[in-house]
Amino acid sequence: MPxxxxxxxxxxxLNSKRNLLxxxxxxxxxxxxxxxxxxxxxxxxxMASNSVRVAAAQMTSINDLAANFATCSxxxxxxxxxxxxxxxFPESFSFIAAKNGESVKLAEPLDGPIMQRYCSxxxxxxxxLSLGGFQxxxxxxxxxxxxxxxxxxxxxxxxxxxxIHLFDVDVPGGRVYKESSFTEPGKDIVAVDSPVGRLGLSxxxxxxxxxxxxxxxxxxxxxxxxxxxAFTTITGQAHWEILLRARAIETQCxxxxxxxxxxxxxxxxxYGDTLIIDPWGTVVGRLPDRISTGITVADIDFxxxxxxxxxxxxxxxxxxxxxxxxxxxxxxxxxxxPMDEQPTRKEHQKGKINKSPSLLGKASCxxxxxxxxxxxxxPSLHQTLVVAYDSRNDDLSxxxxxxDGKSF
Numbered sequence: 210m211p212x213x214x215x216x217x218x219x220x221x222x223l224n225s226k227r228n229l230l231x232x233x234x235x236x237x238x239x240x241x242x243x244x245x246x247x248x249x250x251x252x253x254x255x256m257a258s259n260s261v262r263v264a265a266a267q268m269t270s271i272n273d274l275a276a277n278f279a280t281c282s283x284x285x286x287x288x289x290x291x292x293x294x295x296x297x298f299p300e301s302f303s304f305i306a307a308k309n310g311e312s313v314k315l316a317e318p319l320d321g322p323i324m325q326r327y328c329s330x331x332x333x334x335x336x337x338l339s340l341g342g343f344q345x346x347x348x349x350x351x352x353x354x355x356x357x358x359x360x361x362x363x364x365x366x367x368x369x370x371x372x373i374h375l376f377d378v379d380v381p382g383g384r385v386y387k388e389s390s391f392t393e394p395g396k397d398i399v400a401v402d403s404p405v406g407r408l409g410l411s412x413x414x415x416x417x418x419x420x421x422x423x424x425x426x427x428x429x430x431x432x433x434x435x436x437x438x439a440f441t442t443i444t445g446q447a448h449w450e451i452l453l454r455a456r457a458i459e460t461q462c463x464x465x466x467x468x469x470x471x472x473x474x475x476x477x478x479x480y481g482d483t484l485i486i487d488p489w490g491t492v493v494g495r496l497p498d499r500i501s502t503g504i505t506v507a508d509i510d511f512x513x514x515x516x517x518x519x520x521x522x523x524x525x526x527x528x529x530x531x532x533x534x535x536x537x538x539x540x541x542x543x544x545x546x547p548m549d550e551q552p553t554r555k556e557h558q559k560g561k562i563n564k565s566p567s568l569l570g571k572a573s574c575x576x577x578x579x580x581x582x583x584x585x586x587x588p589s590l591h592q593t594l595v596v597a598y599d600s601r602n603d604d605l606s607x608x609x610x611x612x613d614g615k616s617f
Contacts, residue, residue, distance in 0.1 A: 264288035267483040300342030316353035332364030341437020370410035371395025400429035439469035445480025
């Protein structure tokens with residue numbers, strides 16, 4: 210039965226002219242980080258009014274810091290005039306390079322002059338900013354971090370998240386991208402409280418990894434998922450809206466996806482189509498022109514979040530696959546291990562680890578491993594769990610049983 214929407218949506222246009230796949234090469238082990246802010250609206254409905262307004266900005270960034278800041282300033286003014294409490298900007302809002310290496314040379318720490326200018330903008334405008342995809346200085350001169358920054362209306366950085374999944378792909382049409390060649394991946398999952406609800410942070414390519422958003426919803430109680438992006442035109446046409454609506458539906462969260470749009474330079478063009486999507490999967494905010502510069506505004510309706518989650522109670526109905534939040538070394542044998550060294554089905558179901566020295570060899574560090582509580586199959590004959598460690602505790606004895614895993 211359709212759910213009645215009470216959301217109000219309008220547009221301002223400034224251009225009048227872990228259900229993880231066990232694939233070690235594609236998934237990243239990450240930690241969880243929750244940011245609490247006293248006095249800020251969180252997932253407790255008693256702390257929030259029935260609805261609150263947000264804005265999502267769309268722009269075409271170039272390799273000019275001053276020009277991009279001027280565009281952001283205009284968009285902030287429009288969001289304030291629309292009575293939004295939060296305005297979300299796309300990935301690479303402050304700078305998009307025209308040449309290789311420009312972004313790395315420009316990268317700064319979060320307390321540098323570029324970000325401090327945006328902090329001043331938030332303070333002077335009295336609005337929260339979601340700045341997705343800032344070029345934060347990395348651990349060496351050859352790398353940066355693709356960092357999503359949340360600034361409050363007093364100009365303070367409340368939280369930051371570094372993009373976990375890097376865009377290393379061969380896009381149809383011949384273009385090859387290798388973000389990891391100049392970007393360090395993040396490790397922490399980040400959620401933060403704000404005046405518009407509890408925010409789950411991500412950046413662009415993260416959108417294709419639903420386990421991240423599952424953890425933001427079910428472990429960190431996110432109500433709004435932020436997905437600042439700069440999708441290519443090819444991938445955007447094929448996947449952009451359907452991925453965003455899927456994340457909204459499967460997590461029963463609002464999704465705010467601020468997007469880069471149009472041609473940045475001779476070598477780069479972004480898809481655009483900035484969207485705000487409600488927990489039912491309905492688009493409630495969208496610019497009339499897919500590649501125009503402007504904002505779209507919608508109301509976050511907390512009663513709608515509660516209604517959708519009550520009518521389809523997936524939080525209660527989920528099958529709690531267990532995740533051992535540890536790094537596991539897996540030996541891939543070229544032959545079947547001797548029978549006396551193979552874990553029995555009973556040992557496997559209890560999560561016991563076979564530490565036989567004769568099986569030690571070349572190992573690779575893999576992401577968390579899923580165990581199904583309903584008598585899942587034993588390990589492959591060519592894979593034997595041999596070593597496990599937890600980043601918080603070097604004593605392995607307490608981590609040999611599935612009961613110590615996490616549900617997500």
